[in-house]
Amino acid sequence: MQKRFVFFRSPFLLTLAFCLLLSALSFPGCKFNPDYQEQGQQYLQGEWLQDTSALQKQLVTATAYRLKFSCDSFFVSMNSFSKAVAGADTCIKNGHWAEFAKGIYQQKHDTLILKGLFCNPNFSYKVEGGCFRYGNYQEAFKVKKQTDSIVRFAPLASVLPFNARLIKRNTCIPKPL
Numbered sequence: 214m215q216k217r218f219v220f221f222r223s224p225f226l227l228t229l230a231f232c233l234l235l236s237a238l239s240f241p242g243c244k245f246n247p248d249y250q251e252q253g254q255q256y257l258q259g260e261w262l263q264d265t266s267a268l269q270k271q272l273v274t275a276t277a278y279r280l281k282f283s284c285d286s287f288f289v290s291m292n293s294f295s296k297a298v299a300g301a302d303t304c305i306k307n308g309h310w311a312e313f314a315k316g317i318y319q320q321k322h323d324t325l326i327l328k329g330l331f332c333n334p335n336f337s338y339k340v341e342g343g344c345f346r347y348g349n350y351q352e353a354f355k356v357k358k359q360t361d362s363i364v365r366f367a368p369l370a371s372v373l374p375f376n377a378r379l380i381k382r383n384t385c386i387p388k389p390l
Contacts, residue, residue: 259379354366
């Protein structure tokens, strides 16, 4: 008499196979994170400096951006000033202060979405307390490439768009995560 291997006669194996099939059908969008960072937008690769306009110089409070894009990652420096500083403040030095953030970005149609965390100038993450903002950083811009070296950024949380000019081009070389 020849013995046949029958996989599904065991109740345990039948239950295990059913659970595996159910989990595969329930989570079809699940996948492992990539081993390397993604390419990002080719036209953004490099360092960009905001051009200040005459209007911005007339404002009471304004922020100037310096953005660096490397593959799918960003680092932003926000240099702010205010002519309306009331009283002594150890954080605001003569009406000037800087904040920094780093993270990843993605572009959907004409909208550039930056998501990351506030950090120190040396890229270390900023801890709670101290001066200014900490924790999550998220900002979105409508972007329009004007030329190879000028991009128009229109912050969705502000009414003043600005141009940024390319000061240093770089090439994306994806790094391991």
